[in-house]
Each structure stands twice: as C-alpha cells, then as structure tokens.
Amino acid sequence: MNTVVCMKQVPDTETLIKINAEGTGIVTEGVKWVMGPYDEYGVEEALQQKEKFKAGKVTIVSLGPDRAIEAIRTGLAMGADTAVHINDAAFYEKADPYATASALAAAIKDLEYDVIFCGKQAIDDDSGQVPAILGELLGLPVITQVIKLEVADDKSKATVTREVEGGHAIIDVPLPAILTAQKGLNEPRYASLPGIMKAKKKPVDVKTVADLGVSVEPMTVIKEMSLPPARQAGKIIEGEDAAEKAKALAKALHEEAKLI
Amino acid sequence: MPGILIYAEVQKGEIKKGSFEVTSKAKELGGEVSACIIGSGVEALAPELAKYGADKIYVVDGPEFEKYEPEAYVQAFAQVAEKVKPGIIFTSATAQGKDFTPALAARLKVGSISDCVDLSMSGDKAVAKRPMYAGKAYAMVEAVGNPQVFSIRPNSFPVNESAGAGAIEKVTVNLDSSKIKTMVKSVEIAASEEPDQTEAEIIVSGGRGMKGPENFKMLEDLAHTFGPTATTGASRAAVDAGWRDHAYQVGQTGKTVSPNLYIACGISGAIQHLAGMGTSKVIVAINKDPEAPIFTKADFGVVDDLFKVVPPLTEEVKKIKG
Ligand SMILES: Cc1cc2nc3c(=O)[nH]c(=O)nc-3n(C[C@H](O)[C@H](O)[C@H](O)COP(=O)(O)OP(=O)(O)OC[C@H]3O[C@@H](n4cnc5c(N)ncnc54)[C@H](O)[C@@H]3O)c2cc1C
Numbered sequence: 001m002n003t004v005v006c007m008k009q010v011p012d013t014e015t016l017i018k019i020n021a022e023g024t025g026i027v028t029e030g031v032k033w034v035m036g037p038y039d040e041y042g043v044e045e046a047l048q049q050k051e052k053f054k055a056g057k058v059t060i061v062s063l064g065p066d067r068a069i070e071a072i073r074t075g076l077a078m079g080a081d082t083a084v085h086i087n088d089a090a091f092y093e094k095a096d097p098y099a100t101a102s103a104l105a106a107a108i109k110d111l112e113y114d115v116i117f118c119g120k121q122a123i124d125d126d127s128g129q130v131p132a133i134l135g136e137l138l139g140l141p142v143i144t145q146v147i148k149l150e151v152a153d154d155k156s157k158a159t160v161t162r163e164v165e166g167g168h169a170i171i172d173v174p175l176p177a178i179l180t181a182q183k184g185l186n187e188p189r190y191a192s193l194p195g196i197m198k199a200k201k202k203p204v205d206v207k208t209v210a211d212l213g214v215s216v217e218p219m220t221v222i223k224e225m226s227l228p229p230a231r232q233a234g235k236i237i238e239g240e241d242a243a244e245k246a247k248a249l250a251k252a253l254h255e256e257a258k259l260i
Numbered sequence: 261m262p263g264i265l266i267y268a269e270v271q272k273g274e275i276k277k278g279s280f281e282v283t284s285k286a287k288e289l290g291g292e293v294s295a296c297i298i299g300s301g302v303e304a305l306a307p308e309l310a311k312y313g314a315d316k317i318y319v320v321d322g323p324e325f326e327k328y329e330p331e332a333y334v335q336a337f338a339q340v341a342e343k344v345k346p347g348i349i350f351t352s353a354t355a356q357g358k359d360f361t362p363a364l365a366a367r368l369k370v371g372s373i374s375d376c377v378d379l380s381m382s383g384d385k386a387v388a389k390r391p392m393y394a395g396k397a398y399a400m401v402e403a404v405g406n407p408q409v410f411s412i413r414p415n416s417f418p419v420n421e422s423a424g425a426g427a428i429e430k431v432t433v434n435l436d437s438s439k440i441k442t443m444v445k446s447v448e449i450a451a452s453e454e455p456d457q458t459e460a461e462i463i464v465s466g467g468r469g470m471k472g473p474e475n476f477k478m479l480e481d482l483a484h485t486f487g488p489t490a491t492t493g494a495s496r497a498a499v500d501a502g503w504r505d506h507a508y509q510v511g512q513t514g515k516t517v518s519p520n521l522y523i524a525c526g527i528s529g530a531i532q533h534l535a536g537m538g539t540s541k542v543i544v545a546i547n548k549d550p551e552a553p554i555f556t557k558a559d560f561g562v563v564d565d566l567f568k569v570v571p572p573l574t575e576e577v578k579k580i581k582g
Pocket residue numbers: 013037466467468469470494495496497498509510511512513514515525526527528529530531532533536546547548549552564565566567
C-alpha cells in the first residue's frame with residue numbers, strides 16, 4: 001500500500017507565543033519546532049498500513065522553510081521511505097490554506113498513493129482547511145477526524161470510523177482518498193536510533209513553487225496579530241473548611257459572576 | 261451591505277443554537293439575510309430561523325439528505341448559493357461545520373476563515389478575528405474572494421430575537437451522484453442530552469486529580485445541576501489514563517472551548533490545557549495545591565481537596581437554583 005503523508009512543522013505545544021514587532025506574525029526565534037501532533041498520527045498510520053500489506057512506500061510531503069527538514073527527517077526516522085520538501089521561503093511567508101493546498105496538490109499529483117493522510121488540523125493556524133481544498137483540487141473524497149481505518153485486501157476501498165458530534169460514524173470510501181488523522185487512530189512510535197541513522201541517507205526531493213508550476217495568490221490575508229488580554233489571578237475563596245468554601249464559591253458564582 | 265447566506269445545521273431534529281447565533285449576527289450586520297437548511301423532513305423547522313432575522317429560508321429536503329454526507333451537502337448548498345449570490349456565507353464552527361465549511365469554500369473556489377470569534381465590516385468586506393495557536397494568539401483575517409466564507413465559533417455571539425421576513429422556498433437540487441463516493445454505513449451517537457464541549461455554556465472539567473474514572477460521576481452531577489447547557493470535560497492526563505473518552509479532552513490537542521463558566525477540578529493548568537480553555541468567560545479552579553498554575557488564570561480559586569468541595573458545591577448550586 002502506497003501512502004502520502006502531508007506533514008507540517010509547527011511550534012511545540014509548550015511554546016509561549018510572542019507577536020513580532022510588525023504585528024503580522026509570531027516571533028520565531030527561540031521556538032522549538034516539531035512535527036504537527038496530528039500529522040504524527042498520519043505518519044504512524046501510513047507505517048502501520050505498509051507493515052500490514054508488507055509492501056508499498058510512504059512519502060512525506062511538507063511545505064515549509066529550511067527548518068522543516070528536521071521534521072521531515074523525524075518522519076523518515078520513524079520509517080517513512082522518501083520525502084518531498086517544498087521549500088520556498090517567499091511563498092511560505094504568505095501561504096494560506098488555499099495556496100498551501102495548491103502547492104501540495106501539485107507535488108502529490110504525480111506520486112503513487114492509495115491514501116493521502118493529513119492531520120485533522122495544523123496546531124499553528126488551527127484552520128483545518130488544507131485537506132478539504134486538497135480533496136477538491138485532486139478530485140478525491142475527504143474524510144475528516146478518522147479514528148479507525150480498515151483497508152480492503154485489494155486496496156480498492158476502506159472502511160473508516162470518524163468522530164462526529166456525540167459519537168462516531170462508519171463510512172465506506174473507495175480509494176484513493178484523503179483521510180485526516182485524529183487522536184485515537186493510533187499511538188505514534190518514536191524514531192529508533194538505527195532509524196535516525198538510516199533517515200540521513202533517505203532521499204528528500206526539494207522543490208520550489210516554480211518547479212511545481214503553481215503561482216498562487218493567497219485567498220485569506222492576516223492583517224494583524226495580537227495576544228489575548230492577559231488573565232489576572234482572581235480571588236481565592238476563603239472558608240473554615242471545604243464545605244464553607246463550596247458555599248462561598250456558589251454564592252460568588254450567583255451574586256458576583258451571575259452565572260447561577 | 262452584501263447579502264449573507266447562512267448554513268442552518270440540523271442535529272437530532274433541531275436547528276443548532278450556533279446557527280441561530282450566526283443568524284442573529286447577520287441580522288445585526290444589516291443587509292438581506294438568507295438561510296439554507298438541508299436534511300430529511302426539516303421543512304417544518306424553517307420558520308424558526310425567521311425569528312432570529314432570516315428574510316428568506318431555502319429548504320433542501322429529501323431522503324438523500326437523511327445522513328450528513330459532505331459531498332451531497334456541499335453540492336446542495338453550492339446550488340443554493342449560486343441562486344442567492346451572497347457576498348458573505350456564515351456557518352457555525354460545530355463538529356459538522358468544521359467538516360462542511362472548508363469543503364464548501366473549496367467548491368466555491370474561495371478561501372474560508374475558520375472558527376471566528378468576532379467580525380466587523382470594513383466597507384463591503386467582513387474582517388474576522390480568530391484564535392490561532394489554540395488561543396495563544398489572535399489574528400485579524402480578511403478573505404479576498406467572493407463570497408467570503410466564515411465559520412463562527414459557537415458562543416461567540418448572542419442569540420437575539422429580531423424577526424426577518426421569513427419567506428420559505430423549497431429548492432430542488434440536482435445531485436451529481438458520481439461525485440458522491442462515500443457511503444455512511446452507520447452513525448452511533450450516545451443518547452446523552454449534553455451539548456458538545458465546543459458549544460456548552462458551562463463545562464465542569466476533571467484532571468488527574470480525579471483519581472479514577474468512577475469519580476467523574478461527581479462532575480456529571482454538578483454539570484446536570486447547572487442544567488442542559490452544561491457538560492463535562494477532561495484534561496489530557498485523564499483521557500490518556502483511559503478515564504474519559506478523547507471527545508472530552510480540552511486543550512491544544514483536544515477541543516478549544518470558550519464557555520461562560522469553566523470549572524477545573526484537579527487540573528494543574530499546563531500550557532496546552534490553558535490554551536484550550538483560556539478564553540472562557542469565568543474560570544474556577546479547585547485544586548489542593550496552592551501553587552498550581554491554573555490559579556494564575558482563575559477568577560475564583562478554591563484551594564482544597566476536590567472530593568470535599570465538589571459534592572457540597574453541587575448541593576449549594578441546587579439550593580440557589582431552587
Ligand atoms: C503535544 C502535547 C499536547 C498536549 N495537549 C494537551 C491537551 O490538549 N489538553 C491537556 O489537558 N493537556 C495536554 N497536554 C498535556 C499537558 O502537558 C499536561 O500533562 C496535562 O494537561 C496534565 O493534566 P492534569 O492537569 O490533569 O494533571 P496534572 O498536571 O498531574 O495535575 C493534577 C492536579 O490535580 C491536583 N490534585 C490532585 N489530587 C487532588 C485532590 N484530591 N483535590 C484537588 N486537587 C487535586 C494536583 O494538585 C495537580 O495540580 C499535552 C502535552 C503534549 C506534550
């Protein structure tokens with residue numbers, strides 16, 4: 001089974017976000033960059049499917065600046081076979097979901113795949129849009145928030161379970177298809193030491209946006225970024241014992257906050 | 261003012277509150293407000309949208325829309341949009357809205373802006389405010405194409421009764437079934453009446469301090485005491501321990517929530533958790549460790565054993581509610 005995994009390098013979830021002087025983006029110095037946590041589920045699932053079918057190739061496709069190579073190498077160290085790195089600093093600066101998906105689609109269209117995995121969302125922009133646009137551009141069905149995947153032996157179709165409000169839905173889909181990975185799909189493995197050594201020799205195809213023949217104007221533009229208003233520590237509820245405090249808290253919620 | 265078209269989402273035979281919120285907001289912005297409702301046997305729900313400001317309600321009703329399937333719904337909505345030619349489209353960023361909206365925008369060959377928490381007009385164009393980095397930052401974003409498509413986070417705008425003309429029109433759409441490739445075999449939804457965490461007005465959340473799955477009953481009791489707009493949540497530690505399903509997880513890799521009241525019980529307040537609930541209007545922390553970081557964000561803090569605080573709190577809330 002051949003798979004493509006769209007992977008974005010993002011700031012680690014521990015990162016304290018600071019806004020740059022122009023107010024248009026975040027301060028990137030000092031940020032620790034990691035593979036998107038949902039994309040990690042995508043990589044893991046691709047590897048598990050390949051192991052199950054005992055054949056096929058896992059290709060990572062990532063759009064990002066030079067530093068993205070580190071996350072790509074992490075994916076290769078986990079076990080992916082090859083990668084395409086769309087590295088175009090000028091483009092990356094203003095790439096919105098549409099532009100990103102257009103570049104990814106151009107890079108993916110000549111690859112062989114039964115499934116394209118994406119993450120449910122990239123945890124930097126939190127947009128959750130790239131997979132849908134990719135589906136539209138490649139003419140493929142998209143199933144979001146997948147928590148279970150069973151591929152038919154002949155790879156012509158799959159049965160997937162996706163999270164829906166208050167429960168889940170079971171869906172049949174012909175392959176190829178785009179699936180977005182949600183927590184619960186699997187437990188991503190760590191890269192092993194031999195894996196890390198091997199990853200250094202695995203091929204990474206670097207492409208510019210011009211190589212791909214796409215020139216896309218973004219459809220959404222960030223005008224300004226800001227930090228949320230700082231939250232102040234509030235009031236500590238005092239009382240003789242826990243029951244007293246509970247009573248005082250209920251009173252505060254009723255009288256001060258007017259929530260009950 | 262450009263015309264606004266709303267996607268009115270139906271779940272369990274009712275229009276979602278989030279759809280009324282965006283209808284109210286559309287009415288407030290002015291201009292012609294239309295809504296489109298899709299489903300099977302949904303026609304009778306259409307007049308409700310007029311109460312909150314819809315001038316025109318398009319109904320796509322048929323057995324083929326019994327179960328939500330993005331391709332069929334996108335085709336239907338796109339055909340209505342083609343007719344209405346709105347300048348702006350609003351959806352509610354519910355679980356379904358998050359699946360539907362980007363696919364719709366892609367079909368209309370425009371970009372969309374997800375999970376907006378505020379909107380303002382700048383001439384004929386709307387500019388949206390949306391959280392990024394799970395709420396660690398906000399961005400003002402403009403959509404360039406036409407129509408502009410926005411999904412709006414539930415609870416961002418109030419529901420206001422302000423009647424629109426409410427003309428109802430049934431629309432017959434032509435589905436290209438060759439493009440509908442997926443088949444929904446079954447949908448299993450828990451019988452629970454609780455709202456989704458992203459839409460709840462009150463969330464009572466538990467972390468590792470809950471000690472075990474059986475103790476979450478205590479939090480459910482408190483939530484039920486608050487009423488039908490309340491639900492429970494969990495930290496990742498509680499989810500990873502297998503005490504709660506992932507659907508309950510609040511935080512950077514769970515749900516981002518902004519209820520009116522968030523009560524954190526036995527949750528330390530790790531940065532990934534705070535990112536997901538930091539925009540809650542009022543935060544209460546119950547934790548026995550006075551140094552727990554959650555207290556730096558809490559409007560009201562109780563330093564004590566949660567097992568001794570939560571049960572009497574439930575009783576007190578009951579008393580106040582009468
Ligand atoms: C990539 C990544 C993504 C993550 N995403 C998320 C996310 O989405 N959501 C999330 O929540 N976390 C997330 N985390 C995990 C996060 O870093 C924390 O580990 C987690 O939030 C801790 O959960 P907790 O507060 O329940 O547990 P702990 O940090 O162990 O805190 C338990 C608290 O309970 C208190 N306590 C114990 N007993 C009692 C008692 N009887 N009465 C009162 N208080 C008591 C303790 O004082 C303590 O403060 C993520 C981590 C990573 C690396």
